[in-house]
Amino acid sequence: MFTGHKKEIDNHTRCYQSALDYLARREHSRLELINKLKLKPFSEDVDLHSLCDNLEASNYLSDKRFAEIFVRSCISRGQGEIKIRYELRQRGVKDDLIDAVLATEGTDWLALAREQREKRFGREIPKDFKERARQSRFLIGKGFSGDILNAVFR
Secondary structure (H helix, E strand, O other): OHHHHHHHHHHHHHHHHHHHHHHHHHOOOOOOHOOOOOHHHHHOOHHHHHHHHHHHHOOOOOOOHHHHHHHHHHHHHOOHHHHHHHHHHHOOOOHHHHHHHHHOOOHHHHHHHHHHHHHOOOOOOOOOOOHHHHHHHHHHHHHOOHHHHHHHOO
């Protein structure tokens, strides 16, 4: 009877150690970490939300820190605001935190879109519709809004 309790403690400890290992490699959102831990066979009877609460209390896990690093990384890869917002939502980051992090970053999305277009297609703005549409699709894929696209081609 007592051995079952000991096994539960061992599983909790194993989950905690796995979580620390993941967080030592890179920042994770709470949702990402829970999803990774759920894949572990020893996580079945462990309260992962409580485990994440403990990690947050110890400041090992932080959605804010994750979002800040993620946003900087995406911007450095030339991704637009729409794509960044979508990716953060997929990782369980709340909209108010996304808004705050993006506002703090203070990115000039128009300048970034122009830079990405020029890097890929050159400085000259295309005159024909077909080429403009091709370049627009590229920028949309990078996550830039329609307003930004219109401004890029002016």
